Amino acid sequence: MWIYEKSLERPVKISRPDPAFAKLVITQYGGPDGELSASLRYLNQRYSMPTDKAKALLTDIGTEELAHMEMIAALVYKLIEGADPKDMEAAGWGGQYAQHNHGLFWTDANGVPWSAKYIACLGDPITDLAENMAAEQKARTTYEHLIDLTDDPCVKDTLRFLWQREVVHFQRFGECLNDVQEHMSKMNTWCGYEMRK
Amino acid sequence: MKRNVDDAQVEEKGERAEEKDERIEENDEQEELERDNMNMWNMNDTCNCQKTSAKMMLAHAYVPWQCYDEAFSPQEALKKGTLFPSLYGVYPIPR
Numbered sequence: 001m002w003i004y005e006k007s008l009e010r011p012v013k014i015s016r017p018d019p020a021f022a023k024l025v026i027t028q029y030g031g032p033d034g035e036l037s038a039s040l041r042y043l044n045q046r047y048s049m050p051t052d053k054a055k056a057l058l059t060d061i062g063t064e065e066l067a068h069m070e071m072i073a074a075l076v077y078k079l080i081e082g083a084d085p086k087d088m089e090a091a092g093w094g095g096q097y098a099q100h101n102h103g104l105f106w107t108d109a110n111g112v113p114w115s116a117k118y119i120a121c122l123g124d125p126i127t128d129l130a131e132n133m134a135a136e137q138k139a140r141t142t143y144e145h146l147i148d149l150t151d152d153p154c155v156k157d158t159l160r161f162l163w164q165r166e167v168v169h170f171q172r173f174g175e176c177l178n179d180v181q182e183h184m185s186k187m188n189t190w191c192g193y194e195m196r197k
Numbered sequence: 198m199k200r201n202v203d204d205a206q207v208e209e210k211g212e213r214a215e216e217k218d219e220r221i222e223e224n225d226e227q228e229e230l231e232r233d234n235m236n237m238w239n240m241n242d243t244c245n246c247q248k249t250s251a252k253m254m255l256a257h258a259y260v261p262w263q264c265y266d267e268a269f270s271p272q273e274a275l276k277k278g279t280l281f282p283s284l285y286g287v288y289p290i291p292r
């Protein structure tokens with residue numbers, strides 16, 4: 001169950017509309033290393049984690065990633081606010097306007113729609129936590145690329161916050177991996193079940 | 198080791214700052230000071246939360262445990278994206 005807070009995790013501001021950058025930053029909405037992927041990856045993997053602490057961490061981070069998806073959505077929406085069809089076309093986003101007008105859709109920066117292929121769940125806690133640590137690094141790097149691609153200091157500020165959260169998440173998943181590996185070596189358990197000898 | 202890593206980051210930051218305006222440079226300098234004062238790698242001997250995993254095994258990955266010794270103010274934490282000085286600046290901050 002979730003409780004919805006009627007505010008963003010952190011306010012999103014922009015200096016001026018910029019549909020061309022909206023087209024790029026949409027990848028953190030619906031791209032392979034974006035916030036939807038992150039959220040669903042963690043919220044789905046928690047069932048096969050061997051400890052309550054690991055399940056709780058995946059729930060917490062998966063929930064925060066949903067809040068990040070909301071921040072990216074607000075950012076994209078503001079960046080295209082007031083843009084007319086010609087502005088969208090000039091920004092290389094005529095296709096977006098044709099299909100979605102000012103609505104949002106989960107795609108990467110090249111218009112490729114979101115796919116469940118972006119996320120994995122092998123059911124092995126070590127494998128899944130290693131995937132999550134890689135995912136956090138990929139998200140961190142994507143934010144660095146996006147920060148390189150905008151001159152707007154307000155947009156950079158928002159993206160830098162989200163970038164730092166990925167660094168924190170990497171640390172937390174790493175600590176979780178330490179725990180889970182220790183737990184599994186002590187308890188002789190595998191995915192919560194007794195290991196067959 | 199900590200010293201070398203800090204120096205390398207200071208150098209890199211220095212190069213980057215040349216392209217930015219003065220205000221950003223000031224911020225950078227302030228952050229260098231903050232980073233100098235903190236224990237980025239949890240190498241501090243007095244840290245008692247350095248519980249290394251009981252036994253480290255080959256072909257397994259481990260991340261150093263974080264020391265919860267210092268915190269930013271809530272306002273600063275919301276600005277920076279972390280409550281913890283020890284997690285801020287461990288990767289070069291993108292400008």
Ligand SMILES: [Fe+2]
Nearest residue numbers: 038165166169
């Ligand atoms: Fe994350």
